[in-house]
Amino acid sequence: MERVPIIKIGQVLFVSIQIDLQDDSVLQLQEDLADELAVTKARGVIIDITAVEIVDSFIGRMLTMIGSMSRLFDAETVLVGMRPAVAITLTELGLTLPGVRTALNAEKGMRLLGGSV
Amino acid sequence: MDDQPIKSGDDVVRVRQLVRTAAAAGGLSLVDQTKLVTAASELARNALVHGGGGAARVEAITAANGRRGIRVTFTDSGPGIPDLEMALTDGWTTGGGLGLGLSGARRLVDEFSLTSEPGAGTSVVVSKWSR
Numbered sequence: 001m002e003r004v005p006i007i008k009i010g011q012v013l014f015v016s017i018q019i020d021l022q023d024d025s026v027l028q029l030q031e032d033l034a035d036e037l038a039v040t041k042a043r044g045v046i047i048d049i050t051a052v053e054i055v056d057s058f059i060g061r062m063l064t065m066i067g068s069m070s071r072l073f074d075a076e077t078v079l080v081g082m083r084p085a086v087a088i089t090l091t092e093l094g095l096t097l098p099g100v101r102t103a104l105n106a107e108k109g110m111r112l113l114g115g116s117v
Numbered sequence: 118m119d120d121q122p123i124k125s126g127d128d129v130v131r132v133r134q135l136v137r138t139a140a141a142a143g144g145l146s147l148v149d150q151t152k153l154v155t156a157a158s159e160l161a162r163n164a165l166v167h168g169g170g171g172a173a174r175v176e177a178i179t180a181a182n183g184r185r186g187i188r189v190t191f192t193d194s195g196p197g198i199p200d201l202e203m204a205l206t207d208g209w210t211t212g213g214g215l216g217l218g219l220s221g222a223r224r225l226v227d228e229f230s231l232t233s234e235p236g237a238g239t240s241v242v243v244s245k246w247s248r
Contacts, residue, residue, distance in 0.1 A: 022126035022130050023162070053137070054155045056155050056159050057217040057221055058162060058218075088152075093221040094207060
């Protein structure tokens with residue numbers, strides 16, 4: 001199983017998913033983020049899915065859970081870089097990712113967090 | 118094409134890649150490729166989690182009118198689905214998920230057929246046509 005790295009930039013944890021996600025990698029990412037949030041006391045999480053070709057119901061549910069979990073650590077999660085084809089597919093699948101904020105790219109995501117970090 | 122076994126999370130990723138390659142070669146648009154790969158991901162996971170493992174077969178197909186498409190067949194020899202109508206309802210789940218896997222996969226493809234017999238496994242065939 002491949003692991004997704006987490007990079008701390010100031011008060012923000014930056015996650016760029018560059019691998020073909022399998023379920024175990026997403027579960028591991030959730031655990032790693034919880035640990036990092038507890039240790040670093042970061043106030044924001046940016047998850048960049050520019051390179052992610054599909055988000056299915058499992059991956060979508062995990063992204064929602066990461067958003068809820070971050071809030072328990074007083075951190076805001078922003079999902080950035082969703083491909084148009086992924087957005088269309090997610091909508092048709094019926095997944096709306098409740099509670100997860102989105103931005104078009106990492107820069108806009110950072111700006112969105114600017115107010116809260 | 119040979120059957121791709123589905124025995125681990127890595128195999129689910131492999132099925133996605135096989136379907137992506139076939140869908141791109143079969144002339145599907147990027148959005149249709151993404152829909153088919155997403156549906157395949159749901160169905161491969163179902164075969165793994167609920168069927169105790171299975172196999173997928175990816176085929177290029179041509180309709181009588183010359184239209185090209187991709188067909189993917191998933192089989193498992195798991196416990197089967199006792200109530201198909203329930204299983205295809207949004208929000209119905211046995212796996213603790215959102216219950217969108219099977220019903221969502223059906224929405225993402227052009228053709229969907231499911232056969233299942235309690236105790237004898239499940240087979241799902243999906244197709245997507247180029248436009």
